[in-house]
Amino acid sequence: xxxxxxxxxxxxxxxxxxxxxxxxxxxxxxxxxxxxxxxxxxxxxxxxxxxxxxxxxxxxxxxxxxxxxxxxxxxxxxxxxxxxxxxxxxxxxxxxxxxxxxxxxxxxxxxxxxxxxxxxxxxxxxxxx
Numbered sequence: 001x002x003x004x005x006x007x008x009x010x011x012x013x014x015x016x017x018x019x020x021x022x023x024x025x026x027x028x029x030x031x032x033x034x035x036x037x038x039x040x041x042x043x044x045x046x047x048x049x050x051x052x053x054x055x056x057x058x059x060x061x062x063x064x065x066x067x068x069x070x071x072x073x074x075x076x077x078x079x080x081x082x083x084x085x086x087x088x089x090x091x092x093x094x095x096x097x098x099x100x101x102x103x104x105x106x107x108x109x110x111x112x113x114x115x116x117x118x119x120x121x122x123x124x125x126x127x128x129x
Contacts, residue, residue, distance in 0.1 A: 010050040017043025070120030074112050081109030 017040050024037025088101020 006050075006054055010047055010054065013043055013050065014047035017041070017047055067120055071117065074116035074120055077116055078109050078112035081105045081107070081112060084108060 019040070020036050020043060021040025024033050024035070024040050027033030028037065082105060085102050085105030088105060089098050092098050092101055
């Protein structure tokens, strides 16, 4: 999300560049696809350069560093949830078993996303100062 005019312009250039690059990759066999890819890469490079140049205008961030171990645990639990889904689908022959494995895995992942990660990120929240 852009907070000022300069960030909005750079975000627009970035979105145009990523769209053009993706279209160029999709139609790489055509001449226009190659041109679109090159234009997209140039626009992306311009956007990244501009992002880097306006970084110095931001100032000091308001948040302290968040606890990395808690964030890592949230990520691990989320990945475990998706592994439960994938392994349950591949290892269970019945539809009911697959549904139970999918619901269990998604519940584990949602627990990680809704409970564990916000807890880690709110440890040093700005409103608790």
